[in-house]
Amino acid sequence: MKKIRIAIQKSGRLNEDSLQILKDCGISIDNGKDQLKACSRNFPLEVFYLRNGDIPQYLRDGVVDIAIIGENVLIEKGGDISIAEKLGFSKCKVSLAVPKPVKYKDVTDFEGKRIATSYPNTVVNYLESKGVKSDIHIINGSVEIAPNIGLADAICDIVSSGSTLFKNNLKEVEVMLTSEAVLAVSPLIDTERQLLLEKLQFRIQSVLRARQSKYVLLNAPNDKLEEVIALLPGMRSPTVLPLAEEGWSSIHTVINKDKFWEVIDELKKAGAEGILVCPIEKMVL
Ligand SMILES: Nc1ncnc2c1ncn2[C@@H]1O[C@H](COP(=O)(O)OP(=O)(O)OP(=O)(O)O)[C@@H](O)[C@H]1O
Ligand SMILES: O=P(O)(O)OC[C@H]1O[C@H](OP(=O)(O)OP(=O)(O)O)[C@H](O)[C@@H]1O
Numbered sequence: 001m002k003k004i005r006i007a008i009q010k011s012g013r014l015n016e017d018s019l020q021i022l023k024d025c026g027i028s029i030d031n032g033k034d035q036l037k038a039c040s041r042n043f044p045l046e047v048f049y050l051r052n053g054d055i056p057q058y059l060r061d062g063v064v065d066i067a068i069i070g071e072n073v074l075i076e077k078g079g080d081i082s083i084a085e086k087l088g089f090s091k092c093k094v095s096l097a098v099p100k101p102v103k104y105k106d107v108t109d110f111e112g113k114r115i116a117t118s119y120p121n122t123v124v125n126y127l128e129s130k131g132v133k134s135d136i137h138i139i140n141g142s143v144e145i146a147p148n149i150g151l152a153d154a155i156c157d158i159v160s161s162g163s164t165l166f167k168n169n170l171k172e173v174e175v176m177l178t179s180e181a182v183l184a185v186s187p188l189i190d191t192e193r194q195l196l197l198e199k200l201q202f203r204i205q206s207v208l209r210a211r212q213s214k215y216v217l218l219n220a221p222n223d224k225l226e227e228v229i230a231l232l233p234g235m236r237s238p239t240v241l242p243l244a245e246e247g248w249s250s251i252h253t254v255i256n257k258d259k260f261w262e263v264i265d266e267l268k269k270a271g272a273e274g275i276l277v278c279p280i281e282k283m284v285l
């Protein structure tokens, strides 16, 4: 039987979360340190540990079938490669920034300016779409220092918390794109491995759904049930079970983890007590 070949980042920001999502999908990987290739014991899958920036080419050549990679890298180097799934981690933006004291009007301010970046295609395409032509300087790391050492007038790089920009006295002036980790697919994947991809995607979707949700249990007096239930959008409708104490019920439901904090005060006001919130491991619809 063929194995599906997945590329994940060898080391860096995506490595740990990529391995974790495979683990949450019940896929165990024999992971010797410093190995470049590993196999799963319980799923027909081979893992290749590669540099993030090299992955689009491996996908294009069909050396790997799928990959976990930053969407921003696909936009820069792999416009032809399709995305099977957004994975919800490593969220960031790719933005243009200028020194804080610069008075910024609009994107035409970049006309003829020197921009340092590791994302030349992304910048050129963005500026071209606005009819702006700049002078692009490609550098591979510590991009934010470029304006301070006189190498460039502006930069384009990843922004997350904004603290790297802040430390270098820069301000974000244009957000070109938002990105997160994605599951990307080689255009050359064969039919047999496509079926394995579908199995893997089924598992990933159950894991991602579960990560977004909480299992909530609470008690409420019977005369308040309707009011409490109206506040709880569940998978279908909540389970209601009688408590040993007469006149009270226990309500069980699944709720979006962010939604829970929005309704907690209202639930208490409506008469809910003993509220328990539990993690969900997998969620199959
Ligand atoms: N500060 C950040 N916050 C959130 N996500 C980020 C951040 N920086 C990078 N990322 C995301 O993680 C990906 C990997 O970033 P990382 O810095 O680990 O690797 P790299 O140096 O770009 O790649 P390589 O593996 O080729 O050395 C980026 O492509 C981006 O999608
Ligand atoms: O807005 P922030 O939260 O400060 O994050 C943005 C920074 O994170 C990334 O660098 P990283 O730490 O990955 O270092 P690198 O340049 O060595 O890749 C990116 O290149 C930015 O410099």
Ligand SMILES: [Mg+2]
Binding pocket: none
């Ligand atoms: Mg980085």
